[in-house]
Amino acid sequence: MTSWQTTTASLLARLTVKQQLQRDVSVERLREQIGAIERLFPGHPPGFMVAHDHPLPDCDAEWLREKGSSTDRVILHFPGGAYVVRLPNMERAMMARLCTAANARARLVFYRLAPEHPFPAGHEDSVGAYEQLLELGVNPERIVVSGISAGGGMALAVLLALRDRGLPLPAGAILMSPLTDLTDPNDGTRVANAVRDPVLSHKRGIEMRAMYAGDSPEMLVHPWVSPAFGDYAGLPPLFFQAGSTEILLDDSRRCVERARAAGVSAELEVWNEMPHGWQGLPFIPESQRAIEHCSDFVRQRCP
Amino acid sequence: MTQAPKARPSARTRSRAAADVFMKLLRDDHAGLSRVLREIDAQQSALTSTPETARAVLAEAVRYLLVFQHSIHHPREDLLFSRIRDREPALYRNIRPLVREHRIGQERAETLAWTLSRATPEQLRGKLGVQLSRQLQKYVEKTRAHMRREEAVFYTGSERVLRSSDWAALMAGPMPRDPAGDLHRLAARYPRLAARLAQSERMVTGPGERAPRPQDRPGLRQRAEHVAELCGEVLHETVELARRGIADLGAVRSPLGLARVSVEIGTRSCRHAAKLATLPFRR
Numbered sequence: 001m002t003s004w005q006t007t008t009a010s011l012l013a014r015l016t017v018k019q020q021l022q023r024d025v026s027v028e029r030l031r032e033q034i035g036a037i038e039r040l041f042p043g044h045p046p047g048f049m050v051a052h053d054h055p056l057p058d059c060d061a062e063w064l065r066e067k068g069s070s071t072d073r074v075i076l077h078f079p080g081g082a083y084v085v086r087l088p089n090m091e092r093a094m095m096a097r098l099c100t101a102a103n104a105r106a107r108l109v110f111y112r113l114a115p116e117h118p119f120p121a122g123h124e125d126s127v128g129a130y131e132q133l134l135e136l137g138v139n140p141e142r143i144v145v146s147g148i149s150a151g152g153g154m155a156l157a158v159l160l161a162l163r164d165r166g167l168p169l170p171a172g173a174i175l176m177s178p179l180t181d182l183t184d185p186n187d188g189t190r191v192a193n194a195v196r197d198p199v200l201s202h203k204r205g206i207e208m209r210a211m212y213a214g215d216s217p218e219m220l221v222h223p224w225v226s227p228a229f230g231d232y233a234g235l236p237p238l239f240f241q242a243g244s245t246e247i248l249l250d251d252s253r254r255c256v257e258r259a260r261a262a263g264v265s266a267e268l269e270v271w272n273e274m275p276h277g278w279q280g281l282p283f284i285p286e287s288q289r290a291i292e293h294c295s296d297f298v299r300q301r302c303p
Numbered sequence: 304m305t306q307a308p309k310a311r312p313s314a315r316t317r318s319r320a321a322a323d324v325f326m327k328l329l330r331d332d333h334a335g336l337s338r339v340l341r342e343i344d345a346q347q348s349a350l351t352s353t354p355e356t357a358r359a360v361l362a363e364a365v366r367y368l369l370v371f372q373h374s375i376h377h378p379r380e381d382l383l384f385s386r387i388r389d390r391e392p393a394l395y396r397n398i399r400p401l402v403r404e405h406r407i408g409q410e411r412a413e414t415l416a417w418t419l420s421r422a423t424p425e426q427l428r429g430k431l432g433v434q435l436s437r438q439l440q441k442y443v444e445k446t447r448a449h450m451r452r453e454e455a456v457f458y459t460g461s462e463r464v465l466r467s468s469d470w471a472a473l474m475a476g477p478m479p480r481d482p483a484g485d486l487h488r489l490a491a492r493y494p495r496l497a498a499r500l501a502q503s504e505r506m507v508t509g510p511g512e513r514a515p516r517p518q519d520r521p522g523l524r525q526r527a528e529h530v531a532e533l534c535g536e537v538l539h540e541t542v543e544l545a546r547r548g549i550a551d552l553g554a555v556r557s558p559l560g561l562a563r564v565s566v567e568i569g570t571r572s573c574r575h576a577a578k579l580a581t582l583p584f585r586r
Contacts, residue, residue: 002509002512003509014528014531014532014535015534015535015538016535018532018535019535019536019538019539020539023539069455070455071454101447101451103451103454103455195528195529196525196528198528244506253504256503256504257503266503267502267503267504267505268503268504268505269345269504269506270504270505270507271507272506272507272508272509273509289344292344292444292447293341293344293507295337295447296337296338296340296341296447297341299333299334299337299450300335300337300338303327303330303331303333303334303337
């Protein structure tokens with residue numbers, strides 16, 4: 001059975017976050033309201049060191065490492081938030097748990113957000129962060145990229161760009177409920193799960209995507225904007241997780257189909273009744289279980 | 304033109320190369336094990352709801368643990384540990400608990416295999432299934448923690464401590480590869496496990512939970528979600544209305560202004576009440 005913690009979290013999200021996301025409020029107000037969730041998380045995960053070495057030219061980035069640990073595994077993480085909002089404390093806490101489980105250190109890239117910085121600003125920041133890791137001498141075989149929600153879409157878009165530019169690719173990618181199709185399709189789980197999804201709403205999707213990528217249909221199907229339209233040939237193994245009641249479930253399914261059709265190893269774990277972004281909620285037992293599955297993938301790809 | 308003779312690799316280089324090969328073998332074993340642990344964790348929660356399929360996969364997964372991880376991988380590590388003990392007893396003190404964990408892990412896996420082979424589907428649907436599911440979950444947790452400790456303790460230490468003769472001795476015996484690293488090889492011995500690992504999409508449920516089927520009708524939970532959605536909408540609109548009313552009242556500077564604001568608040572409230580009353584019909 002779904003845990004009582006998940007049921008409670010889903011109900012609270014349905015009454016608060018989902019309502020905020022479907023209301024016509026300004027981006028500033030939305031950031032303020034969603035940012036209230038940040039108070040649930042410590043700014044600094046206990047037992048971890050947060051370092052700001054190796055700054056990036058246009059955006060913030062930080063290293064997260066468990067005190068006393070020594071490892072060469074690196075998880076390059078892209079946070080979520082529909083490309084317009086951000087929850088850094090929540091992302092940091094989630095990555096701390098993943099680092100502990102996978103015996104890795106993480107590089108969090110807070111790429112620039114829309115509407116102040118529309119595409120390709122955030123994408124360039126993210127590709128630049130990977131290139132910086134290579135310049136620092138990190139072996140690409142010891143890097144796994146990861147992302148949650150819009151960050152998952154960004155992670156895929158980064159992989160496609162790296163492949164297109166002929167750069168050495170990382171060992172794998174973890175995509176947690178990724179947003180991979182900004183054309184906002186009016187079918188599949190976007191519609192079927194519209195009521196069941198306790199977090200995300202279909203209502204402001206068009207407005208949000210316009211902030212990030214504009215309204216041009218050509219731009220919206222560009223693989224670096226909507227990786228669901230990409231050619232996956234040559235990408236490293238991909239590991240997707242999504243909840244069964246999420247509106248974004250089909251985004252993952254389509255990517256897995258395309259990847260496997262291109263001969264890429266890709267698998268999707270569909271977690272029954274889990275709300276969007278459950279991996280980031282440490283107080284629900286299924287979150288730690290999902291993080292452990294991600295850590296298994298990291299160990300599998302970077303043994 | 305005479306060619307300069309190729310320099311033979313030094314003993315240090317040879318030692319380093321042997322260390323790399325041996326350590327890569329251990330790391331690859333951990334990679335295969337991680338893949339299988341993820342599957343065991345997914346299957347253990349389905350043991351009570353779909354015992355027939357879950358048991359078939361779990362039985363093969365546990366057999367893989369006994370045949371490869373406990374009979375080949377751990378003895379391989381134990382050999383390395385014994386070399387470390389001879390070279391640096393201080394480091395070995397940190398390693399000793401790992402040797403004990405190998406033994407305990409094997410005993411646990413044997414018990415799991417025995418129980419899985421004897422339990423009937425009816426028993427697995429009941430108390431035994433719940434117990435077995437917990438034992439499998441515990442096994443997975445302990446094994447992950449064990450791998451983390453191994454990575455922290457000896458992955459780097461052994462390369463520092465051991466000499467070229469040690470690596471040569473470690474490399475002398477047969478070096479079977481982990482079948483979990485290659486699905487075709489895995490399928491030859493563990494077909495159900497391999498078939499499961501090859502799937503593009505897998506459902507992960509909570510303990511005892513059945514994966515939903517397309518023919519399932521919307522249950523009480525879905526209706527409750529729908530009601531909660533409506534309540535959330537109403538609640539937010541009411542809060543928004545109240546906030547606007549308070550802001551308007553705060554801006555009042557004259558009795559005439561108060562009258563105008565009162566009328567506005569009244570009108571808005573009536574409109575909101577009408578909207579609420581018709582909301583269920585509009586849905």
